[in-house]
Amino acid sequence: MSTTVRWGVVGTGGIAHRAVGDLQLCENAEVVAVCSRDAASAASFAQQYDIPIASGDFDALCASDDVDGVYIGIPHGVHFDYAARALRAGKHVICEKPLTMTSAEAEELQRLSRENSAFILEGMWMKFTPAFHKLRELLAEGAIGEPALVQAGAGYPVPVDGPRRFWVAELGGGALCDLGVYTIALAHSVLGDPDEVVVRGTARTDGVDLQEAYTLRYASGALAQLVNSITTFVPPAGWLGGSKGCIVLDEPLFAPRSFRLVTGTPPARPTTTEFTFEQEGAGYVPMFRAAGEAILAGRLETEVHPMSDTIAVLRIMERVRDALMAEGELVPAP
Ligand SMILES: NC(=O)c1ccc[n+]([C@@H]2O[C@H](COP(=O)([O-])OP(=O)(O)OC[C@H]3O[C@@H](n4cnc5c(N)ncnc54)[C@H](OP(=O)(O)O)[C@@H]3O)[C@@H](O)[C@H]2O)c1
Structure with a gap:
């Protein structure tokens, strides 16, 4: 074998x-x-x-x-x-x-x-990193109570003469495809499928989105507030809040080497526990290893990031893009 x-x-x-x-x-x-x-x-x-x-x-x-x-x-x-x-x-x-x-x-x-x-x-x-593994464990244990708020962002100004994949609509240009996929995957992992999507931002008329701030609202009342940009710096970081505490994810969101769990209800002083993680190679090793394990076990998908999650995140991206093109500021494509 x-x-x-x-x-x-x-x-x-x-x-x-x-x-x-x-x-x-x-x-x-x-x-x-x-x-x-x-x-x-x-x-x-x-x-x-x-x-x-x-x-x-x-x-x-x-x-x-x-x-x-x-x-x-x-x-x-x-x-x-x-x-x-x-x-x-x-x-x-x-x-x-x-x-x-x-x-x-x-x-x-x-x-x-x-x-x-x-x-x-x-x-x-991102979902295969040791930090994300620990995050899931803490959420499952109820370390922050029921998660109700997620905030995350990722953005940086990409030169207009930079990689074509950012600027050519047919190649998937724009902030959503390149960076929004991470922030939405984080929100989806914690809160699932939103009921409502509200977006403000700027896109070119050819569909290349330049930047957007958007809110995903869930039936439970939970909210995710996410920001992406290819024209402005946005720290690639985020946090998750629940009734008992919050988890603050350090940069870079895609592969954090540390995060903090802050718990305690006022007037008690908050308790902060810092978790740190080793990175193997450039950070992709756990994902490649998990893919190999699944293949060698005869599985067609991984449990950590099954196709149902990929499809769900792409559906949210479609809703964000549609709302941006309908309600955002449109600027002419060059
Ligand atoms: N996971 C991460 O951390 C991470 C980081 C950066 C990028 N990415 C993803 O990786 C992908 C590639 O990004 P990149 O920065 O490597 O892009 P890139 O440097 O612009 O392109 C990568 C390679 O794709 C091939 N290529 C370019 N245009 C093509 C076309 N029209 N048809 C077929 N092949 C084409 C070229 O290789 P050949 O000339 O050899 O054919 C090119 O060198 C994107 O989807 C991006 O989202 C992921």
Whole structure:
């Protein structure tokens, strides 16, 4: 019985360089191939990371018996096409966030995963971090009582001549796809599906959202207040509040190395407990390890971030985007 999953890395850009080292750190993963639209770029990446196969042909990679799964690290707008081709070829897929541009596309990938008995995971590494694991444990124990408020943000000014994925609508440009996916995933993990979405912000007429502040309201009365931007700095941090206390998540929200649990009802003085966490590699190791464990156990999804969560978060993103385009300030696309 195999004890490792043989991965092909797709894309040779920013995230591929950060992720490949973490895949190589996983005891249940072996990086056997890299694929680029440019064979020379694949060859140079393969040499840099000592990867045996360099390919300039994605479909050939998917047809190869030497590869069990692919890690897709390319712009959001092309995720669906690449992930669907891999799943149809029976290859397991870990694909960067957001998995797809629409919830319908994610539903289709889930269907293809089941049809072809191939594993699927959106690269929502935040949820696999030790900090998030501890957070879930504390919430389940009732450490802050019933969570009723979540506040989180993430944003930074991206130069207009910066990576195209931020500015090209077809590639998934905008703050929501790049950063909102994290803040919404946090709110969804704690509070679930909102009843109401209220948004203020600015978007270009082509759909590239520049910044938004939005409130998700839940049937229980709970609220999440979230902010994302690609034009303004927003600290990538957040907090969760409940009747007995709160948890303050330190930066960066995507992979906090520490957070504080503050409990105590006035007039008692609050008690603060600090939790600190070790990071393995660049922070993606726990996610890659969990994917390998699921695949080797014959599962099609992970328990930590199942496709139902990916789809639910994409649905919330759609509601936020629709409300922003309907009620926000629209500025002309260049
Ligand atoms: N998890 C995280 O912490 C994190 C951090 C940053 C980004 N991301 C995610 O990773 C993904 C890629 O981000 P990135 O910053 O690495 O992007 P990037 O550098 O702009 O592009 C990555 C690579 O994708 C390939 N590519 C570009 N356009 C393509 C197209 N139209 N069709 C097919 N391949 C194309 C290129 O590789 P080749 O030239 O080799 O084909 C490029 O080098 C995004 O979805 C982003 O959200 C995640």
